[in-house]
Amino acid sequence: MVRLWNSYRYLFMRRFTQIILLVLYFGANAWGWTLIQGNLSSSLILGVIPMSDPYAALQMLFAGATLATDLLIGVGVATAFYFLIGGRAFCSWVCPINMVTDFAAFVRELIGMNRLTGIKQPASRNLRYWVLALSLVISAIMGVTAFEFISPISMVHRGIVFGMGFGWAAVVIIFLFDLFVLKNGWCGHICPLGGFYSLLSKFSLIRVTHLEENCTLCMKCKVVCPENQVLHMIGKKSLPVLSGECTNCARCIEVCDDDALEFSIRSMAQNKKTGE
């Protein structure tokens, strides 16, 4: 039991956060709970604190909308929050699509797709930044928030809170895409929201840190990591994971049997690096 907890503790906590948030949002619409209202695009916490998707606000800005004060406060709160805990913590701790893509990755490994396709991926992970740029261009030209009208994230989340319609199709598409077409395809290659938070994460405080002296080079962390390019230092150097593409999902920490990975605060991590 302890072993189970040790090797899945963060996974349990992430699933708990993801599901409890869905329940709270759902309850807000269905039964009038006021703990957290709205959805992932914009929420109201305890009826007072606004929290808004900064990427959606950016699209609105490009589309030529006037940004209201409430929205700007909400964007500020969300940005500050994810700045502190690591931008892509949204991806692994909040986003409902994460459960779909994690499941796809799990099944993919199970049925041996990864052995079939080999290590080389047919697409660049920088694709998401291009999609991000493209979404802003289209927002500007069409005068609407381009990604918000196709986003499977908000489609699914809104679907769970307000009624699904054909939103389940988005789940199926992403699942099959990740399963058969591209490993970590949606979250790790395409999603512009992930790309946006990657850029934001560059400066955030909570980081996974590698302790090279403990590492036995088993590479379990690299296998389990959905963004394994960020773990380039494994077995080579004691370094914090500084890439914004790390989702702080902490799967690497819990699969590591040798305490070679841990969470740390950014500045401390850097101090360790310089030996202070």
Added chain:
Amino acid sequence: MKKQALSDRRKFILNMARGVGLATMGGFIWSAYVDEVTASSLMLRPPGALVESDFLKTCIKCGLCVEACPYDTLMLAKPGDNKPLGTPYFVPRDMPCYMCPDIPCVPVCPTGALDESSVTTNGVLDINVADMGLAVVDEESCIAFWGIQCDACYRACPILGEAITIEYQKNERTGKHAFMKPIVHSDACTGCGMCERACVTEKPAIFILPRENAMGKAGDYYIKGWDKEDERRLENAKEIKTTTKISEKSAIDSLNGSLEDLY
């Protein structure tokens, strides 16, 4: 054929070309899709909504208005509804807007897509100035226009006697009855849809359309000359000059010009 290793420069150019191709394809498909899904113009929005084009770019689709509505009136468009995805709307026949005096759906809007100032008179929220749409009567299917007595819509109207009035007219067919025709007044109607909900016909004979769709526009060339207020619109009127082959000469020359042919 021997396979040649690509030079870095060629690889770069190839990658750029691929990028351009992908971005163009993706961009056009994406734009076309977005254009298509935002094209639906027959949406009834919550009170205080900005004009549709501004609304589409300002609404963040959070659903706070939906949650604030105490009547399950508002819904967010789902995939498959063929409406701009995630934006709030209502279907009056199913559930009209009950015109709450405190308009709970509007102040919660974080982005101002529901504009508080548009439903405020003298610093106080005022649902009666809301403009969600306009009731339109189909005189063919409205049974009051047949001469059957019905004033369901008139009775249901929350601005009774202003937004809908009853016009009496002699029924010449029977000679001794009256038509009691419901007349909608566009200056008072908020488009709440209570009338559409109340209408007794199988498919409502009075229904709400977005004002854009329900109303025509006379333009600045037709002025109510007897109305001082309306005459001001003349200031906007501009001359339109069309040039054709005939207008090369002055009007009189042009008319007289062909007279030679008569002799």
